[in-house]
Amino acid sequence: MDPLLETFKTYLQNKVAITDEQFALISDRLKIKTFEKNEMILMKGDTSANGYFVLSGLMRSYSIDSKGKTHIIQFAPEQWWLSERNGMLFNEASDLFIDAIEPTKALLVHKDFMNESAKHVPCMHDLNHNMLNNFIRFMQKRINMLLSATAEERYLNFITLYPSLTLRVPQWMIASYLGITPESLSRVRKDLAHKHFRI
Amino acid sequence: MSPFFLLDYNSKINFSARNEPRGVGVHPHRGFETVTIAYQGAVSHHDSAGNSGIIYPGDVQWMTAASGILHKEYHEQEFSLTGGDFQMVQLWVNLPAKDKMSRPKYQDIKNAEMARYNLPDGGGVIQIIAGEYKGIKGSASTFSPLHLYNARLNKGAKTTLSFPENFNTGFVIIEGGVLINGEEVALTDQFVHFNNDGDEIQVEALESSVILVLSGEPINEPIAQYGPFLMNSQEEIQIAISDFNQGKFGYLED
Numbered sequence: 082m083d084p085l086l087e088t089f090k091t092y093l094q095n096k097v098a099i100t101d102e103q104f105a106l107i108s109d110r111l112k113i114k115t116f117e118k119n120e121m122i123l124m125k126g127d128t129s130a131n132g133y134f135v136l137s138g139l140m141r142s143y144s145i146d147s148k149g150k151t152h153i154i155q156f157a158p159e160q161w162w163l164s165e166r167n168g169m170l171f172n173e174a175s176d177l178f179i180d181a182i183e184p185t186k187a188l189l190v191h192k193d194f195m196n197e198s199a200k201h202v203p204c205m206h207d208l209n210h211n212m213l214n215n216f217i218r219f220m221q222k223r224i225n226m227l228l229s230a231t232a233e234e235r236y237l238n239f240i241t242l243y244p245s246l247t248l249r250v251p252q253w254m255i256a257s258y259l260g261i262t263p264e265s266l267s268r269v270r271k272d273l274a275h276k277h278f279r280i
Numbered sequence: 281m282s283p284f285f286l287l288d289y290n291s292k293i294n295f296s297a298r299n300e301p302r303g304v305g306v307h308p309h310r311g312f313e314t315v316t317i318a319y320q321g322a323v324s325h326h327d328s329a330g331n332s333g334i335i336y337p338g339d340v341q342w343m344t345a346a347s348g349i350l351h352k353e354y355h356e357q358e359f360s361l362t363g364g365d366f367q368m369v370q371l372w373v374n375l376p377a378k379d380k381m382s383r384p385k386y387q388d389i390k391n392a393e394m395a396r397y398n399l400p401d402g403g404g405v406i407q408i409i410a411g412e413y414k415g416i417k418g419s420a421s422t423f424s425p426l427h428l429y430n431a432r433l434n435k436g437a438k439t440t441l442s443f444p445e446n447f448n449t450g451f452v453i454i455e456g457g458v459l460i461n462g463e464e465v466a467l468t469d470q471f472v473h474f475n476n477d478g479d480e481i482q483v484e485a486l487e488s489s490v491i492l493v494l495s496g497e498p499i500n501e502p503i504a505q506y507g508p509f510l511m512n513s514q515e516e517i518q519i520a521i522s523d524f525n526q527g528k529f530g531y532l533e534d
Contacts, residue, residue: 278528
C-alpha cells in the first residue's frame with residue numbers, strides 16, 4: 082500500500098474501529114492526486130463532485146470579492162478535509178476557489194464515498210456523522226470569532242487550530258483568514274512579543 | 281555529518297543591479313547556530329534582539345540562535361544597487377542538548393582579524409575560523425569540538441590536515457581544483473565527504489584554490505527538525521512552534 086494511503090488508514094483507525102480488511106474494501110475508491118505549488122484545483126463557478134483529504138502539503142479555499150480582495154475561508158494542512166459543498170453536494174456552481182499553497186498530495190474523495198463505504202463498513206456511518214457535527218462546530222466557532230472576537234483573540238485561536246501555519250504561509254494569508262488587515266496582525270504579534278520576549 | 285546539520289551553498293552567481301534587495305524575510309531559529317561565510321557579495325542582517333550588521337567577502341558571522349531569535353538576511357544595499365558576483369555558505373551547526381536553550385549570541389569574525397597560518401614557500405594561507413590548525417586557534421568559540429577553516433592555496437601548494445578519526449570531515453571546493461590524498465581530484469562547487477578511517481588528509485592545489493574545511497566531533501543525540509527548529513524531540517519542536525507563535529522569539533518588522 083502507498084505509505085500515504087497508510088496515513089489515511091491510521092487517521093481512520095484513530096477515529097473508528099475499522100480493521101485492515103475493512104479498509105482494503107473501501108480504499109479502492111480513493112485516488113491520490115498530486116498538485117503543484119499554486120496549482121488551481123477548483124475555480125469559482127465550476128462544479129465538482131469531489132472533496133479532498135490532505136495527505137501532505139497545504140490547500141486552501143477562498144473567495145475573491147468585487148474589489149478583487151481575497152478572503153481565505155479555510156486552510157487544509159495534513160489530515161484536514163477540504164471541500165466546496167455547494168458543488169459537491171448540491172450540484173451548483175462553486176462560490177469558492179481551491180488551490181494548493183504548497184506541493185500537495187491529497188485523496189480525492191467522491192461525495193458518495195462515505196455512504197457507499199458505510200454499506201460495507203458500518204462504522205463509516207458514525208464517522209461521517211461525527212465529522213459533520215465537528216465541521217458544523219468549526220463553522221459555528223469561526224462565525225462567532227469573525228463577528229465578535231478581537232484581532233488578538235482571533236490570532237490566539239488560529240495558532241491553536243493551525244500551529245505550524247505561521248511558518249508556512251505569508252502574513253497576508255493569515256490576516257485574510259482572520260478577517261483583519263496585515264497591519265493589524267503585525268500589531269498583534271508585536272504586542273505578544275512585547276509581553277513574552279525575554280533575552 | 282554531525283555536528284554540521286546543513287550546508288546551504290550559494291554557488292557563484294551574478295546578480296543584476298536592483299533597487300529592492302533580494303533576501304530572506306523574517307524567520308525564527310532555535311536549537312543550533314548559523315554560520316555564514318561570505319566569499320563574494322555582501323549580506324545585511326537584522327534580528328529581534330536589535331542586532332544588525334553587514335557580512336562582507338572573507339567575513340564570517342557566527343550566530344548562536346540557541347533559545348531563539350527572529351532574523352532576516354538581505355543583500356546589502358550597496359551590493360544590491362550595483363549587482364555583481366555573489367557566493368556564500370551558510371552552515372547549520374547543531375548544539376548539544378544542554379546548550380540548545382542557552383542565550384542567543386553573535387561572533388563576528390572579520391577577514392582582516394581572522395587567525396591565519398601562512399604555509400611555507402608561499403603556498404598560501406589557512407584561515408582558522410574555529411578550532412585550531414598547527415597550534416593556531418580560531419577566535420570563534422564553539423559548544424562542541426570542531427574545526428572550520430578557509431584554506432586559500434596557491435597552485436602547487438601541498439599541505440596536510442589532521443583531524444581525529446572519529447570527527448566527521450568534509451570539504452567544499454569554493455574555487456579551483458585540488459588533489460586529495462594523491463588519488464582524487466575535487467573541483468569548484470564539489471563537496472568531499474571523508475570516511476572515518478584515518479586522521480590525515482593530504483591536499484595538493486592543482487590551481488589556485490579556496491577550500492572550506494569542516495571537521496567536528498559528532499553529537500550523538502537524537503534529532504528532531506521542523507523547518508527552522510532543530511531540537512532533540514517532537515515535544516520540543518511543538519514547544520518551539522508554540523513559543524514562536526506566542527511571540528517568545530520577539531518581533532521584527534519585515
